[in-house]
Amino acid sequence: MKQLDGVRGLAACAVAFGYHSKILFERAVFEDGWGGPVAAWLRDNGWTAVDLFFLLSGFVFAHVYRFGESLQSTRALADFTVARIARLYPLHLFMLVCCAATFWWMPYNNVGTFIAHLFMLQVFTEPVARTFDGPSWSISVEVFCYILFAAAAFAGRRAVLTVACTAILASGIVLLFDGHAGQPLTSANSIARGGFGFFIGVLLWRYRDRFARVPALVLVAIAVAGLLIPTGTANPVLPLTALTWPAALILALRTRFMGTAPLVWLGDRSYSIYLVNIPVADVLLRVAGKFRDWDYGLLSAHILFVAIVMLLSEFTHRYIERPGQRMIRDRWKSRRGQQAAAAV
Template sequence: MIAERKVPMLPTLTGLRGIAALAVLFYHIRFAMAGFLPESAIALLAHGYLAVDLFFVLSGFVLWWNYGAGFAAEGHRAAPRFLVRRIARIFPLHLAILSAMLAFAAALLMSGRDPGAQYDFARLPAHYLLVQNWGFAGELTWNIPAWSISTEWAAYLLLAATGGLFARLPAGRIVFPAFVVLLALALGGWFAATGRADIGDDIAATGLARCLAEFAMGVALCRWWSDQRERGDGARVIYATATGLAFLSAASLAAGLPQPMAVPLAMVAVVIFALQASLAARPALSGRVAQRLGDISYAVYLSHFFLWILFKLFFVDDLAAVGPAQIGAFLLLTLAVSHLLHAGLEIPARRIVQRGGDGLLATMALKYRARRSQG
């Protein structure tokens, strides 16, 4: 089993997660703000989907930060408890939101209205199992943002299966940037070879590869950063690496190289700078508001898309005439609902699932030891 251990808090990462969730929210509602925001602001919001790439790198880092020692000590034996905790973290809220959307679609059907192609009942089993974005479907349906949770679930399973291997990867100061650049080149080359110019193109087909590559970068970053920060010249090496990756990302875009190569490099650089900011005497984004946003970021991310559907149904007559007050009301509604979901569903459900899972694993371990002693 993974040994319980307390790891240092990295508050800037928590705050950054909250900002990233809001970036995705504003990306999905940006067209409703076209009536009062300049085109340049809408164009900026149109890049909010890149926050998902930040999530992938952050996720790889944070999971290895919390569970890497267990994998290093126990190898694959650490996998079951790791998976119990990931199931407890992602599934309860996902299942609740998806079930609410199912009830909504059923209500539309019962009232004689066509719920549309987005509510494809034949694909519900895959959505409930969080495998909908493993290449089984040609388009995104139901709770659209959950596509990234589906790919992260695949990354968790892969990490559990290869966790012992990751623990043995070298963490040398040159190995990490070389690994990130090569993986970014491979991702960008694959997108270009398949005729896709943007990292957000054809998510149903490309999202899994995008997630796995950036998640692996996050895991490698955790091993490298943990090692470098203990060295005398570690801070200099860390800042130089982050600056180099950011420059390489910008230079590759300027040179017309594939955007899917540049984006992961930029996101790794952002996470590195955020990590260093977490070590400051007064960490960036460590205030109560930023930390609270980070705490409820998963609820914001999973709930906002369905809430926007409901909000438009009840409060918006003309999407082109939406005003700042309505956008503000929707934002407050999403934050309030997300707070309630986090406190009333996520936290208690996580505890229940973890207790049940730990009990099951303990029982299985006892039975296994009993069989071995008898044999």
């Protein structure tokens, strides 16, 4: 499903270049609605694209592991664990070391938070998303969702359905009462965001045949409704993750455009884009301070930020992320082969 790569790439860009990039600029430069309504929405709400990541993960996991059917043995669970480590840890560790070397002096970075990051527990550091490589908080949440999914899958398909429904309900309640109009920054509602989106994605795959029969215009209406529902001081994640992102995902699967080579290329580098962008912004702030220029100066600053992030993302994807994945997987396969040979 190449379209999912395209969605993943656009989601990473929404977070990095729509939401995070605004920290580089004085707030006054955006008061005239610079960039238009779409850019304005991304500056305010681009952080919610992280919840689209969670939804995508749940959908992909349900597809790859057949709603848990292929995870019902200890061998399968071991393979699953190694595959997840290979996918997430090499780049996470590299960025953690880089951020520790560069930003150790920052207020919330210390030995305790470093150890938490090392063991993928950064969502439990305070304040959430402010220590070392901030965006990695969501990777910690994803690990929690992986463990829950794998445990349910090991118990059987019915357990996956039960866990998915329970996680969605419990997470929805948390987000309803422990959230606000801005980005939530507590451990509880951060984990709730992950559980809500991830397991909606799991159910979306489970009932994909039914959703495939929904007319495109109805899906567009659902997506727009999620955007327009007034949330006041409540958490906008609820309508977006329950309505907008699922409808957008189903629509994306029906389009060829989302599976085109440039978007797939972007999707392949989405993890690198996501982890690299905030450290780049922090370095730029230290070197240049807040950007105050208008019009072409503003546009140039945005282009500079995007260019630096994309270049570093290509480097980390090619020389850190992919080689690290191959090394871990190859060593695991070699160990599997040795075990098989010893058993003969």
